[in-house]
Amino acid sequence: MCRLAALADTVAMDSPRRTFNVLALCGSLRAASINAALLRAAARIAAPEADIEVADWLGRLPLFNPDLENVVDDRELPRAVNALRLAVDAADAILIASPEYAHGISGTIKNALDWLVSFEPFIHKPVAVINASPRAHHADEALRETLRTMSAGLVGEASFAVELLGAHMDEDAMAESPAVAEVVRQAIAALRTELGRQAGDEIPVFPLR
Amino acid sequence: MCRLAALADTVAMDSPRRTFNVLALCGSLRAASINAALLRAAARIAAPEADIEVADWLGRLPLFNPDLENVVDDRELPRAVNALRLAVDAADAILIASPEYAHGISGTIKNALDWLVSFEPFIHKPVAVINASPRAHHADEALRETLRTMSAGLVGEASFAVELLGAHMDEDAMAESPAVAEVVRQAIAALRTELGRQAGDEIPVFPLR
Numbered sequence: 001m002c003r004l005a006a007l008a009d010t011v012a013m014d015s016p017r018r019t020f021n022v023l024a025l026c027g028s029l030r031a032a033s034i035n036a037a038l039l040r041a042a043a044r045i046a047a048p049e050a051d052i053e054v055a056d057w058l059g060r061l062p063l064f065n066p067d068l069e070n071v072v073d074d075r076e077l078p079r080a081v082n083a084l085r086l087a088v089d090a091a092d093a094i095l096i097a098s099p100e101y102a103h104g105i106s107g108t109i110k111n112a113l114d115w116l117v118s119f120e121p122f123i124h125k126p127v128a129v130i131n132a133s134p135r136a137h138h139a140d141e142a143l144r145e146t147l148r149t150m151s152a153g154l155v156g157e158a159s160f161a162v163e164l165l166g167a168h169m170d171e172d173a174m175a176e177s178p179a180v181a182e183v184v185r186q187a188i189a190a191l192r193t194e195l196g197r198q199a200g201d202e203i204p205v206f207p208l209r
Numbered sequence: 210m211c212r213l214a215a216l217a218d219t220v221a222m223d224s225p226r227r228t229f230n231v232l233a234l235c236g237s238l239r240a241a242s243i244n245a246a247l248l249r250a251a252a253r254i255a256a257p258e259a260d261i262e263v264a265d266w267l268g269r270l271p272l273f274n275p276d277l278e279n280v281v282d283d284r285e286l287p288r289a290v291n292a293l294r295l296a297v298d299a300a301d302a303i304l305i306a307s308p309e310y311a312h313g314i315s316g317t318i319k320n321a322l323d324w325l326v327s328f329e330p331f332i333h334k335p336v337a338v339i340n341a342s343p344r345a346h347h348a349d350e351a352l353r354e355t356l357r358t359m360s361a362g363l364v365g366e367a368s369f370a371v372e373l374l375g376a377h378m379d380e381d382a383m384a385e386s387p388a389v390a391e392v393v394r395q396a397i398a399a400l401r402t403e404l405g406r407q408a409g410d411e412i413p414v415f416p417l418r
Contacts, residue, residue, distance in 0.1 A: 029274035059272045063317045064310070065238035101273070103358040104314060104351055107323045108272045111316025142313055142351055149312040 020195060022052040022188075023091035027098025027109030029059040034132050034164050035097035041174035042095065042130075045184040050191070052095060055087060064114035081115050088116060093126040093191045094152070100139035105146070113146055123151045126194040128158035128187045133165035153198070158190035229404060231261040231397075232300035236307025236318030238268040243341050243373050244306035250383035251304065251339075254393040259400070261304060264296060273323035290324050297325060302335040302400045303361070309348035314355070322355055332360045335403040337367035337396045342374035362407070367399035 024039040036056065043052035060080040062068070074082050088094065098109040116122045127147055131140040140161070147154045160183045164174070174180045233248040245265065252261035269289040271277070283291055297303065307318040325331045336356055340349040349370070356363045369392045373383070383389045 029272060030276055059274060061272065063238060063268045063270065063272075063320060064315070065268060067238070067240055101319075101323050102326050102355045104319055104322075104355040106273070107316050107320025110310075110313055110319055111272060113313075114310050114316045117311050138351075138354060142347075145347060146311045146313040 019048055019051045020092040020192065021090065022046070022050050022093045022095050022191065023087050024052050024054045024095040024097070025058060025109065025112060026054065026056060027058075027096070027106040027112075029108055033099070035099055035130075037169075037171040038130060038132050038162075038164060038174055038180070039095065039097050040171045041177075041180060042184045042187075044171075044175045045181050046188045050093075050188045053087070053091075055084070057083075058108055058112050061111060061115060064111055069115075069118060084112060084115060085119050085121075088119065088125065089121040091125070092195055093128065093158075095128050095130065095187070095191075096143065097130040097132060098139060098143060100133060100136035103136075103138040105139045105142040109143065110146070113150065117150055124153045124198065126153040126155050126158070126191050126198070128155055128160075128191055130159070130183075130187070131161040132163075134161035134163055136165075153194065155190055155194045158187040158194065160187060228257055228260050229301040229401065230299065231255070231259050231302045231304050231400065232296050233261050233263045233304040233306070234267060234318065234321060235263065235265060236267075236305070236315040236321075238317055242308070244308055244339075246378075246380040247339060247341050247371075247373060247383055247389070248304065248306050249380045250386075250389060251393045251396075253380075253384045254390050255397045259302075259397045262296070262300075264293070266292075267317055267321050270320055270324060273320055278324075278327060293321060293324060294328050294330075297328065297334065298330040300334070301404055302337065302367075304337050304339065304396070304400075305352065306339040306341060307348060307352060309342060309345035312345075312347040314348045314351040318352065319355070322359065326359055333362045333407065335362040335364050335367070335400050335407070337364055337369075337400055339368070339392075339396070340370040341372075343370035343372055345374075362403065364399055364403045367396040367403065369396060 026033060026036045026039055028035045039054045043054060046052050057080065061084065062078050068078060071077055096109065098106050129140065129143055144154060162180060162183050169177065235242060235245045235248055237244045248263045252263060255261050266289065270293065271287050277287060280286055305318065307315050338349065338352055353363060371389060371392050378386065
């Protein structure tokens with residue numbers, strides 16, 4: 001079965017809804033990261049409709065070097081780079097939550113994206129962006145600009161801001177928060193709609209914003 | 210002798226000009242990087258007035274993790290992080306050349322800066338930014354915004370754009386290029402002026418742009 005047909009089957013509105021796979025990328029490596037806690041809480045909220053796998057190993061990626069991409073066999077790539085690409089390819093959609101450092105995107109998430117710029121399966125992949133600190137807009141805007149430039153399928157309706165910085169909520173509190181649950185469910189629904197649209201269309205159309 | 214007095218001695222306009230030290234940070238790890246070649250060429254052009262040391266080891270930095278900064282003794286920091294901070298502290302000024310990847314700052318240079326956000330000696334340190342691809346403006350603007358946010362001493366008159374992308378010039382050609390020599394000399398002169406201003410003022414004033 002071709003990939004699009006499989007997707008259509010996954011997301012068909014008149015069949016029992018199947019779980020779809022979301023790879024969650026966190027731009028912070030701090031153990032007590034709000035963004036990591038939010039992604040883990042989102043995984044609890046979204047189950048079983050979506051299976052969100054939080055990639056907590058982006059710190060193992062080497063810093064991007066185009067020379068290391070020129071390999072004949074993907075297995076010659078740095079191991080963590082190959083793992084990232086395999087995980088992206090296997091995911092139906094991507095969810096990103098990342099902090100802002102000094103009015104800029106975190107080096108960690110940009111480095112992960114730099115390794116995906118030339119990776120064809122990332123193109124048109126539905127992507128949702130969460131901003132856990134809405135007053136910080138530089139990193140969010142930079143992230144969206146880069147995702148659009150990479151031709152990722154940035155889904156506006158699946159991307160949201162939720163004020164968590166300073167809220168002193170841990171993963172449990174976030175998972176039990178009606179406000180967090182509402183935006184996560186909205187994001188998952190919008191990603192599913194986008195997957196359905198991609199499965200039905202030859203040329204995907206994304207509601208960019 | 211205090212640091213400012215030493216600086217004043219270094220840059221005094223009526224004394225024989227002494228060499229000052231510039232740490233050059235390159236945002237690309239590619240062996241054939243235009244930015245790295247430009248920084249090496251700049252080092253040749255600027256000598257002996259300025260001693261430009263090209264830090265070609267930013268790829269050895271781990272990805273930024275705030276948890277790893279919480280150390281009692283700097284020697285407990287990751288080795289490359291400590292080396293970066295020592296080099297920044299020892300330098301009179303910083304020169305940055307970095308590529309744009311997917312309309313964004315390179316993960317490599319942002320990661321290096323993320324490790325310097327809380328490093329006090331970076332504050333007010335004169336910094337010049339070179340953009341070797343003037344048509345790419347996103348990364349240059351993001352870099353300047355972050356440097357201003359870090360309270361680095363971004364020196365507008367020392368920062369310049371020079372079209373080298375697609376010029377097919379190697380380090381030798383750049384070092385022999387009158388156009389490159391002119392902007393490098395202008396940058397070095399502006400950095401020296403800024404050092405003199407800092408040595409003479411209690412509160413440095415930077416020509417931001």
